[in-house]
Amino acid sequence: METREKSSQQQIVHAPSRGLAVRSAAIVARGLRDLTRESNWLVQRVFAGHSPYLSISPAGHACAISSSVRQGAERVALYDIERSSSGVILTVPGEASARLAEGRAMFAWSPTGRHLMAAWSAWPPELHAFDLQSKMSLGGFGGFSSFPSALTWSDNGKYFAAAFSRSRDAALRLWVSGPESQNGMLCAGAPAQQCSLADLTSLIQRPVAAESGAVPYDEAAAAGFGRLAFNPAGDILATAVETEGEWADDAIVLSQVPTLVARRAFLVSGHVTDMAWSFDGSRLLFCSAGQAYRLTAGSAEPVALPFGAELCACHPYLPLCLCFSSWLKNSAKGRIFLADLNKLTVLDEHAASGVAALRWSLDGSKAYAVTADGLAYIYEPPLL
């Protein structure tokens, strides 16, 4: 009580009003937010414009391409999702200033959200590393001739992987990363390991064709590597092998880390749009052709889950998965929802459309979803 009295005295004395809420600002904002929200979902705009390429950090920052931050020119910008504010524009030497209607971008946040790996069409063709704590561009590495189709970091921060699509240049590359606490470049030079499509496609065909009698996998149709997901222990990397054609079926290959030697492979139905491992590494969840599937260590093939999804993100330490589906049966409307991975039930949902990225916070107390049009859905249930 004594502390409060002192605080009040300081506030009341002829002083700028800003002193009034310094100590209580966060907790007052929390109360105000709890008071106004009617569900566990908070919806607010984070940025204006349209950016299909975006990524969310575990610290609640969204990295997106924006044309609204500076004089209409497209930039890579960071937004604070909770505060709905933009603070940082990322630039690299040699950045092109022209508008890029067909531009592409790919981002990957480190497990703590301190570092960001990024590639953008307007930047020199290599992977660019940023330290958001010191607000520094750390430099480029891993030059490429075809744009990366996926970038990801292992949960323990030891490995960083990049997938590349497009025919002959298709490759899966793995770097060993320095500790996040380290200042300076975490990955540099040539990858520690690399593999091509030819290294993996033969493994895809055999188990699937032999056991299910399905049409054998056409190796020549393999277009490149797509989505990536390290298991929580960081010793397995799940990689989507993309297949040419709108209605073609992709495959998923599980490779040993750091050797990238393929151990198991599965054909899936349709194109893989997202993958995520459960917190204990016992299940790989993936979404293909709008359907959610589960792959367990003992199962011979994926099992369809009782809900559709195009994006998924598993809770860091609970058997929960945040999912987004752009199409809900009988309504043609999208939704974000929480799925219980043990009971396979939907716990909490909110109508949404155009979600481009999902992410749980580092402590698992909240989750973020951001649409390509800059609308954020913050999921903050009382008990997580």
Add this chain to the structure above:
Amino acid sequence: MGHMELKSAEAAASEPKVRLKPEEQELARKHEEQAALQVELADRELRLANLLAELAAFERRYLHFVASRYAELDEWKARSAEQFAHQRPESERAQQAAAEARARATETQSAAGEDSSSEPRVFHASPEMKRLYREVARRVHPDLTSDREDRIKREQLMAEANLAYERGDEAKLEKILTVYESSPESVAGEGPGAELVRAIRRVSQVRSRLVEIEAELQDLLGSDLYQLKARVDEAQQCGRDLIKEMVSRVEEQIFLAKQRVPNPPSFAHQ
């Protein structure tokens, strides 16, 4: 000084018409302008002091009843995360999550302040309090002087007056008024030329302060604290106690959070 200036302006009005020099005419006009601004300044200062005091009282109430529950809730969440991390020493993410949850609990506890069983002090300003404060602001305000030493003295007294008003201390306000009225700084001196310069500066100072007050008021009215208070006040007019409802809601969450920690391990920070 302001008191004496007012007297001279009033005296000038009641005395037989004499031909005033141009600087004396200008001085009289400045005194009139200053007198009007003094009244406006006193009113605005009163409004600001009132708002600050009301918000401070509301903040005390909010911290006492609601924030303390948030602190308890975050403590249980942290214990739950720590228990989970304790059971999974191999999971780096569980360890990180526990550390994050603990940091948040500490932050919330710090914001909520020390727990106290006594009721938070409320703010209520009687009409007499308002009259006294307005009088102090009209006479003692630091922007009504151009003398450096006098300004320091006035700033000190004004700060004391703000504190006394927030605490509802009428006697203290009376004393401040008496102390200043009897001090040598309240006596005006020198010729009309110098006095005119001082009067012009004082008018300018008062106008600047009025702008500052307006900016401060706008800042306060736009703050989360004011928004929250406005909601609570609005609900009160409809017979609802929003603070009580918030407390109930957080207590439900605390109840559920406690159930997630059935056998809490021994924590070093408990």
